[in-house]
Amino acid sequence: MHEFQISGLVTPLIAEKVLGSSGGILILTMGAMALMSTGSGEVMAISSIIVYDIYQTYIRPFRKDLKRTDCVLCGKLKKQTVVATYANDQDREILCHCRSVNKCHNCLEDIQRRHRPNLFGIKPPYMCPIHGQYRQYQDYLITFKNWCIIWVTxxxxxxxxxxxxxxxxxxxxxxxxxxxxxxxxxxxxxxIIWVKATSKGLMVGAITGFFCGSAATLTAASMYPNGLNDFLLNTVRDYSILAGTCFSFGVSLTGCLIISFSRIRLKINMTKIWNGRKCTT
Structure with a gap:
């Protein structure tokens, strides 16, 4: 028996029969490259989650206790979120006056200075008083992510x-x-595609879809001979997988839509009630 048949590698065997010995080598090389590219992508994805979703958000943020309406650079209230017009300078001091990076001349000078070649290969620090510290913080996160890639690997x-x-x-x-x-x-x-999707609707839909899909899989598996006694065999049969995937996707989508629509209508009704109370007062 052929060595590929013994190993169970049918695809390289067919490629070798059709294309010769080089065909089997090419197929194995393609499989190895696919595995390496997939593995590297997963490692980088896990490292990004650790650095940006966990470390940056909860362990060491650039500014602690930062609200959505606050500027990440100075910590003051953003101008876009202010509806009222402030009359005096004392009220204007609480607003953010950070200019955009595209219009910052200091940032442009920092970029040009850091791209210049030097003797020891050490880049100079950022000198911009507005964006310098945040740029340095982002460089630190990139360095930390590189170490995370090594640790995860x-x-x-x-x-x-x-x-x-x-x-x-x-x-x-x-x-x-x-x-x-x-x-x-x-x-x-x-x-991504629906602006009115709510966080509670998405979470409820995903959790409900998972439990309904699992229940559908177990139900379909119990209809096969020996039922759930052959758990590993019957739960991966065609109809078991089909029932589980269809129910999990359908229930998840339906739950997201229903909960999001109900939350939207609840907010609209609460807004009408609040506006009605303001008008009566």
Whole structure:
């Protein structure tokens, strides 16, 4: 028997039969390159989540206790959020007067100065009084992200060894993992294309879709011979996966839409009630 048949690699075997020995090598090379590119993308994605979604937001933000209406550079209230017109200079001091980076001459000088070659390869510090500290903070995050990429890459090795020694069926995880990830697609899609999507609607839709998809998978698996006694076999059959994915996606999308619409109508009604009270007073 051929060595590829023994290993279970059918695709390189067919390529070798059609294209010769070089065909099998090319197919294996393509598979290795696909695995490496996918792995590097996942490592960078996890590192970005650690740095920008966790470290920058909760552990070491540029400014603590910053509100949405405050400027990240100076911490003062943004001008765009102010509706009233301030008459005196004392009230104007609470507003942000930071100019845009595109119109900042100091930032332009910093960029030109840092791009000049020097003897030791050490870049000079930022001198802009408005954007300099924030630019330095972003450079620090980039350096920290580079270290995170190394740490995550090294952490994959013991994780892979643990999974290998535990005897987990990776094929089962691959099939069933779709039921866990598919409920997240409608919230992500709606958050991008629909302005009126609410956070509670997206969360409720995703969670409800996950539980309904899991219930549909278990229900469909119980209809096969031996039911849930052959859990690993029956839960990855065609109709079990089909029922789980359809229910998880459909319920997630429906839940996001219903909860978001209800929240919008509730806000509209509360606004009408509030405006009516103001008119009566």
């Amino acid at each position: 090294l952490a994959i090795i013991p994780l892979g060894l643990i999974i290998f020694e535990s005897g987990i069926d990776l094929n089962w995880i691959f099939y069933v993992g779709a039921i866990i990830t598919i409920p997240c697609f409608p919230p992500v899609m709606l958050s």
